[in-house]
Amino acid sequence: MALESRLSSHYCDLHVHIGRTSEGQAVKISGSRDLTFEGIAKEAAERKGIELIGIIDSHSPGVLRDIRALLDSGEMNEAEGGGIAYRGTTILLGAEIEIREPGRKECHVLAFMPDLAAMENFSGWMAKHMRNINLSSQRLYAPARELQDEIYGRGGILIPAHIFTPHKGLYGCAAERLAELFDLERIAAVELGLSADSEMAGYISELDGYTFLTNSDAHSLGKIGREYNVIEMAQPSFSELRLALERREGRRVSANFGLNPRLGKYHRTYCAGCGSIIDEAFATSERCPYCGGQKLVQGVFDRILAIADRDRPSIPAHRPAYHYQVPLEFIPGLGKRKLEALLEAFGTEMRILHTASQAELAVVAGTELAGQIVLARSGTLELSSGGGGTYGKVLKPKGAATSCTEQ
Numbered sequence: 001m002a003l004e005s006r007l008s009s010h011y012c013d014l015h016v017h018i019g020r021t022s023e024g025q026a027v028k029i030s031g032s033r034d035l036t037f038e039g040i041a042k043e044a045a046e047r048k049g050i051e052l053i054g055i056i057d058s059h060s061p062g063v064l065r066d067i068r069a070l071l072d073s074g075e076m077n078e079a080e081g082g083g084i085a086y087r088g089t090t091i092l093l094g095a096e097i098e099i100r101e102p103g104r105k106e107c108h109v110l111a112f113m114p115d116l117a118a119m120e121n122f123s124g125w126m127a128k129h130m131r132n133i134n135l136s137s138q139r140l141y142a143p144a145r146e147l148q149d150e151i152y153g154r155g156g157i158l159i160p161a162h163i164f165t166p167h168k169g170l171y172g173c174a175a176e177r178l179a180e181l182f183d184l185e186r187i188a189a190v191e192l193g194l195s196a197d198s199e200m201a202g203y204i205s206e207l208d209g210y211t212f213l214t215n216s217d218a219h220s221l222g223k224i225g226r227e228y229n230v231i232e233m234a235q236p237s238f239s240e241l242r243l244a245l246e247r248r249e250g251r252r253v254s255a256n257f258g259l260n261p262r263l264g265k266y267h268r269t270y271c272a273g274c275g276s277i278i279d280e281a282f283a284t285s286e287r288c289p290y291c292g293g294q295k296l297v298q299g300v301f302d303r304i305l306a307i308a309d310r311d312r313p314s315i316p317a318h319r320p321a322y323h324y325q326v327p328l329e330f331i332p333g334l335g336k337r338k339l340e341a342l343l344e345a346f347g348t349e350m351r352i353l354h355t356a357s358q359a360e361l362a363v364v365a366g367t368e369l370a371g372q373i374v375l376a377r378s379g380t381l382e383l384s385s386g387g388g389g390t391y392g393k394v395l396k397p398k399g400a401a402t403s404c405t406e407q
């Protein structure tokens with residue numbers, strides 16, 4: 001049997017935060033209370049249909065204790081190839097880390113470890129270079145290349161996070177090129193973030209060789225899977241993911257699903273003085289065309305154009321399709337009760353989004369909502385631009401706008 005024929009598609013979201021440990025200790029202060037290691041595993045396996053989920057607060061000692069307890073009780077076990085297995089889902093053990101090189105702004109990276117022992121060991125190293133190892137996304141007081149040594153020395157991988165966001169994204173605020181911070185050979189992939197897509201990233205030639213990831217950066221259970229990847233692998237595990245990011249042995253990311261960048265919070269430049277989002281035609285101006293103020297916050301698209309080394313985007317042959325998809329919770333009229341009914345009928349959100357036909361959806365949710373879900377699948381619901389930390393809006397068919405809630 002050919003090697004490739006044993007591969008299959010898996011839904012993967014590699015950036016989910018933990019709110020609290022099972023003992024109630026805070027990890028991500030702004031994260032929700034039910035965002036525990038076990039709660040995330042259950043949500044991913046039983047409601048979202050996400051088969052590989054990266055929990056990027058796994059370094060926190062309280063979380064590590066939770067994982068040990070879940071292994072000891074037999075509720076979960078260590079997956080072959082790396083990660084923690086729960087039902088059909090594998091949890092990858094990761095950490096989001098803030099780095100700041102001298103003379104630069106700070107930015108976030110993700111580190112994933114092959115197994116629990118490696119993460120415990122890595123956490124021990126980080127604890128010596130952080131003020132509070134218990135919390136999420138803490139500043140590391142060590143050089144970026146030393147961090148690469150520590151990650152790769154333990155068999156792990158590094159992925160710069162939400163690279164274009166003006167708030168703690170590598171290109172967004174810390175550097176114009178990756179090599180200003182890192183050894184290029186020891187970067188496994190890059191995460192685009194909610195306000196950018198593959199085409200926008202195609203303005204920067206040094207990204208051509210890297211695999212792109214689209215992850216949720218969820219701070220609540222509901223947000224898990226608002227962006228995700230389809231990855232061809234033999235099974236969901238750390239070692240298979242690494243092969244896929246390197247596009248080896250037939251493994252690869254075969255699709256990115258993300259918000260239309262126009263929906264992202266930081267897509268366009270906005271004025272901190274009057275709050276206006278600056279229209280494309282005026283975006284190159286130094287002053288706000290509405291109030292004349294100079295406190296413009298550069299949006300993701302405007303930042304990419306400013307640091308681009310190409311006039312137009314170029315998409316390498318290996319790059320998979322980027323599908324715009326509006327998360328179910330953004331759909332006007334799709335409330336909690338309707339979603340529960342859909343989950344009851346189809347099992348998981350991935351099945352609602354990918355498997356159920358319009359006719360089947362209509363039986364459960366009615367004709368109008370079924371039509372909206374089908375539009376959301378293809379990203380063709382009408383949208384207005386986001387900017388200045390506010391998401392764009394899904395416009396109702398009759399013109400009334402529904403605000404997309406934050407985090």
Ligand SMILES: [Zn+2]
Binds near residue numbers: 096
């Ligand atoms: Zn971050």
Ligand SMILES: [Zn+2]
Binds near residue numbers: 015017137217
């Ligand atoms: Zn994050």
